[in-house]
Every structure is written in C-alpha cells, then in structure tokens.
Amino acid sequence: MTLRLYSTLGHAKRDFQPLVPGKVSIYVCGVTPYDVTHLGHAFSYVQFDTLRRYLTWLGNDVRYVQNITDIDDDMIMVSKRQGGRPIPEIRDENDAIFRNDLDRLNVLRPTVYPFATDHIPQIIDSTAKIVGRGRGYQVGGDVFFEAATFPNYGQLNGVTIAELAKRENPESKREYKKRGPLDFLLWQEVDPGDPSWDSPWGLGRPGWSIECTAMSMAHLGDQVDIHGGGRDLVFPHHENEIAQAETVSGAHPFCGWWMHNGMLQLDGVKMSKSLGNLVLARNLLKDFEADHLRLYLLSNHYRADANYTDGELQALGERYERLKLAATSEGAAGPAEAGGALAAEFGAAIDDDFDVPAALDVLDRAAVRVLAGSAAPGDAATLRSLLAILGFAFAGAKGPATGHLSPSPV
Numbered sequence: 001m002t003l004r005l006y007s008t009l010g011h012a013k014r015d016f017q018p019l020v021p022g023k024v025s026i027y028v029c030g031v032t033p034y035d036v037t038h039l040g041h042a043f044s045y046v047q048f049d050t051l052r053r054y055l056t057w058l059g060n061d062v063r064y065v066q067n068i069t070d071i072d073d074d075m076i077m078v079s080k081r082q083g084g085r086p087i088p089e090i091r092d093e094n095d096a097i098f099r100n101d102l103d104r105l106n107v108l109r110p111t112v113y114p115f116a117t118d119h120i121p122q123i124i125d126s127t128a129k130i131v132g133r134g135r136g137y138q139v140g141g142d143v144f145f146e147a148a149t150f151p152n153y154g155q156l157n158g159v160t161i162a163e164l165a166k167r168e169n170p171e172s173k174r175e176y177k178k179r180g181p182l183d184f185l186l187w188q189e190v191d192p193g194d195p196s197w198d199s200p201w202g203l204g205r206p207g208w209s210i211e212c213t214a215m216s217m218a219h220l221g222d223q224v225d226i227h228g229g230g231r232d233l234v235f236p237h238h239e240n241e242i243a244q245a246e247t248v249s250g251a252h253p254f255c256g257w258w259m260h261n262g263m264l265q266l267d268g269v270k271m272s273k274s275l276g277n278l279v280l281a282r283n284l285l286k287d288f289e290a291d292h293l294r295l296y297l298l299s300n301h302y303r304a305d306a307n308y309t310d311g312e313l314q315a316l317g318e319r320y321e322r323l324k325l326a327a328t329s330e331g332a333a334g335p336a337e338a339g340g341a342l343a344a345e346f347g348a349a350i351d352d353d354f355d356v357p358a359a360l361d362v363l364d365r366a367a368v369r370v371l372a373g374s375a376a377p378g379d380a381a382t383l384r385s386l387l388a389i390l391g392f393a394f395a396g397a398k399g400p401a402t403g404h405l406s407p408s409p410v
Contacts, residue, residue, distance in 0.1 A: 001351045003058065005226075006303065008234060008258040009156050013353050016257065018225045024060045025220040026052060029212060029229035029237070030113075032069040033094035034078040038278040039297075039308060040230075040264035040271040041098070042105060046294055047261050047302040048228045049107040050391050051354055053409050057389050064407065065219045066110040067212060068095060070117050071205055076194055087195060091115075101281045103400035104290045105297075106393045111407045114215045116206065120197045122214040123206045127186040127199075129248045139177040141189025141202040147182035150243040156258060157235050164235065171208055171236045184240055186210045209240035213248070216241075222249035224256070231260040231303075232270075262305040271308075279308055288313050290401060291392050292320045298356045298390060319364055326367035327387050327395045331380035342366050342382045356390065363387060 003016045018024045028048045031037055045066075056062050069075075070091045079087050103109075116123075127143055130136040135149045147153045147161065154161050165181040173185055185207035190196045196203040206214075216224055222245070229238065238258060245254040263270045266277045284293055296313050300306035326332065337343065342362070349358035366383045369375035387395035398404040 001348050003054075003351045004353055005257050005259065006353045007256070008238075008260050009253070009255070011158060014257075018060065019223055019256065022060055024055050024062045024226065025224045026055075026062060026064045026226045026228065027212075027216045027220055027224050028064070028066045028227075029233055030067040030069065031095075031098060032072055032074055033091045033098060034074040035094060036278070036280060037094070037098045037101065038271050039281050039284070042101060042281040042293075043264045043297050043300070043306060044228075044230055044261045045102055045107050046105055046297045046391070047356075048259075049102075050298060050356060051226075051228075051259075051302075052108060053389055053391055053397070054350060054354070056409050063111045063220065064108070065112045065114065065216065067215045068113065068115045069208070069211060070115045071195060071211075072208055097282070101285075104285055105281070105294050106290065106391050106397060106399035106401035108391075108399050108409055109405060109407050112219045114219060116211040116215065119211070119214050119218060120206070122218050123210050124187070124197075124199050126210060126214050126217070126244065126248050127206075130186060130244060133247055135243075135247050136186055137179065138201055141187075141204055142174060142177055142185060143187040143201050144178055144183040145186055145240065145243060145247075146179055147184070147243065148180050150247065152246075153182070153239065153243055156239045156242060164239070167235060169236050171240065182236070184209060184236060186244075209237050210244055212237070213241050213244040217245060217249065222251040223254060226257045226259055227255040228259045228261070231262055234258075234260055259302070261302045262300070265305055265307045267309060268307055284313065289320075291324070291394050292316065294391060295320050295323070295360070299360060301357050302354060322367045322371065323364060323383075323387060323392075324394045326370040326380060327384040327392070329370060329380055331370065331375075332384040334378065334381040336382040336385035337376075337378035338382075338385075340378060340382055341376065342379050343386065346386050359386075359390070 004013045005016045006013045052062050052064050075087050079085055136143055136145050154164050171184050187201055187204050189204045242254050246252050271278055296316055345362045346359050349355050349362055366379055370380045384395045388397040391397045393401040398409050
C-alpha cells in the first residue's frame with residue numbers, strides 16, 4: 001500500500017509523492033521561546049518526528065527544518081517585563097528547556113534549526129520582491145502584503161476572502177494604515193528602543209509570517225513537500241505563507257502537503273500560555289518514563305484534538321509495559337521479518353493518513369501473542385523493529401534518548 005496523507009489544502013487524502021523521488025523536505029513551525037513550552041508542543045513535535053522516521057524507513061532522505069521565532073511582540077513584551085533583559089538570553093534559556101524535553105522524548109534533532117533573527121537579509125529580500133511584484137505596499141515605515149492581489153488567497157482555508165475577513169485574525173495590526181482587512185505586515189516600524197534592523201523602509205523588524213517563509217525557502221528551496229504545524233496556524237499564518245512564497249518564487253504550489261495536528265486540550269479547553277492551563281512534559285516526566293509519555297502522545301491521531309485528563313497516562317500503563325516487555329523479550333533479539341504479515345498489517349494502518357493509533361493497536365495485539373508464546377516465528381523481533389520506527393527508545397530507536405545526537409535516524 002502507498003502512503004496516503006491528508007492535506008489541508010484540498011481537504012483530501014492523496015498518495016504521497018515528493019517533488020524529488022527519494023528526497024523529502026519537511027518544514028514544521030517551531031516555538032516562540034518567550035516562556036515555557038507545554039504538552040501541546042510535545043504532541044506536535046512527537047507526531048512529526050514519527051512521520052519523519054517513517055518516511056526515512058521507507059527509504060527517503062528526509063531534510064527536516066524546524067524554526068525558532070525569536071523576534072515578535074511576545075518576545076519584546078517579556079523582555080520589557082523583565083527589566084530589559086536581552087531577548088537572546090530569554091530565547092536561549094527557554095529553548096534549552098524545550099530541547100531537553102524533546103531529547104528525553106527521543107525526538108530527533110532537526111536537520112536545520114534556524115532562528116528568525118539570523119535571516120533578516122532573506123526577510124528583507126523577500127519583502128522587496130513582494131513589493132516589486134505589486135503585492136506589497138509601504139505606509140510610512142510599515143510594509144504590508146495586499147491579500148486581495150493574490151488570486152488564490154483563502155485556498156488553504158477553502159473559503160473566500162470575504163469569509164476570511166469575518167474571522168478573528170491574530171496577525172491583524174495597524175488597521176488604520178491598511179488597504180484591506182486581510183492585509184498583513186511584512187516589515188514594521190518599531191517603538192524607540194525596541195530591537196530593529198536597517199532596511200529600505202527604515203529601521204524596523206519583520207512581520208510574523210514572512211519569517212517562516214524566508215527560513216523555509218532559505219533551507220528547503222522554493223517548494224516544500226510537507227509543511228507542518230498546529231491547526232491554529234491554518235489562518236492566518238499558513239495562508240499568508242502561501243501568498244508570500246508563491247509571490248517571491250513564482251513556483252506553484254509552495255507546498256505539496258499541508259499537515260496540521262489537532263490541539264491538545266486540558267479538560268476540554270485548548271492548552272495555551274495565555275490561558276495558563278498548561279500541562280508541562282517535564283513535570284509528567286518526573287513520574288512517567290519518557291517512552292510512556294511518547295506512547296500517550298502517539299495514541300492520539302495527529303489530526304484529532306486530544307483531551308488530556310488526569311489518569312490517562314496511568315490507564316496506558318498495562319499497554320506500555322506489555323509493549324516494552326515483548327520488545328525486550330529473548331525472541332526480540334533475532335532478525336525482523338520485514339516482509340511478514342505483522343509488518344504488512346502495521347504498514348496498512350500507518351499508510352492510511354499516518355494512523356499511528358491503529359498501528360499501535362496492531363503492535364499491541366502482537367505483543368499479547370509474543371508474551372503468550374503464540375506469536376509467529378520472528379514476530380517478536382519484527383515488533384521490536386516496528387516500535388523502533390515509531391521512535392521508542394526501549395526498542396532501540398536512535399535518537400537523543402539513546403545517545404544518538406545526529407539529525408538522522410539511520
């Protein structure tokens with residue numbers, strides 16, 4: 001069976017075919033490290049880490065880019081709140097905590113881990129091209145993208161510009177300067193004393209969406225196979241990325257598959273720093289093994305909203321111990337049956353829009369058979385190898401948790 005992935009653009013599952021056979025480019029929107037990260041971030045990055053591992057196992061050379069947004073309103077606000085503490089200090093402190101969490105969860109390190117502030121020249125160049133092609137305009141020290149000039153604006157969300165204009169827009173700023181309600185900042189003038197860079201439009205700093213566009217194009221080229229992130233980024237961030245990238249490069253489509261993970265909720269409410277309803281991965285890791293937490297995160301389909309409640313990790317305890325025991329049993333040390341029935345059943349599940357929960361059900365049933373002594377010859381070893389594909393350190397998966405710090409899982 002061929003891997004079929006759902007793309008938000010078109011709202012359908014399609015056979016996955018990268019632009020260059022055997023090479024897959026992935027860009028996943030990273031964090032803004034102005035504060036601690038939470039279990040919702042871990043959910044997203046564990047999911048995309050597992051997709052990356054599976055694509056590599058299928059024989060692809062995967063280049064995975066995940067950015068850091070280290071200049072934006074929140075970073076500046078926290079800096080001021082902390083008495084003018086330098087933003088790089090705030091970034092590095094929170095980023096170190098974030099990376100440590102992902103290392104413990106055995107999330108492979110990105111091939112490239114770019115900071116927005118290291119890409120100011122590319123951002124300025126992209127902004128200049130957008131203006132030069134008639135889709136950007138300057139008002140004072142601000143430069144806006146004029147959404148109505150991009151014919152396909154709204155395609156990712158599957159609605160018209162008029163419908164989008166009715167939605168809440170977290171990127172909407174300086175309304176009194178804009179030509180249209182969906183126009184968004186590419187470059188913005190700053191308050192005195194705020195971080196700034198010189199540009200053709202005066203001292204200023206980037207808008208939000210142009211940062212990711214510039215970083216993606218700098219490290220993956222004009223087009224990308226998979227662009228990932230939380231579903232809350234579909235509008236306006238990812239809609240804006242399409243408009244920017246296709247204007248700058250002229251290449252269409254900017255991205256082949258837009259993959260958006262669901263939101264992790266706490267008792268039915270989306271986890272967010274602004275609401276303060278956070279569950280931190282590092283706190284859970286005080287009481288549970290990292291692979292146990294990874295199992296919980298992968299037990300939810302990547303596109304579904306997961307609702308964390310007390311007791312859920314404990315409820316997975318028997319399954320976790322069963323998988324771990326079967327994968328480390330005496331028979332698991334032998335050669336895996338790559339073409340056997342177990343591997344085929346696993347592949348059929350995961351190839352259907354990356355249905356890892358269904359694949360885990362397959363592996364759990366196999367673990368029951370292994371421990372009962374009724375498994376087919378080679379199934380214990382195959383079980384171990386398939387759990388390694390999903391990134392479990394107890395099954396020998398390469399990654400930071402097993403001392404493998406290279407970005408590649410092989």
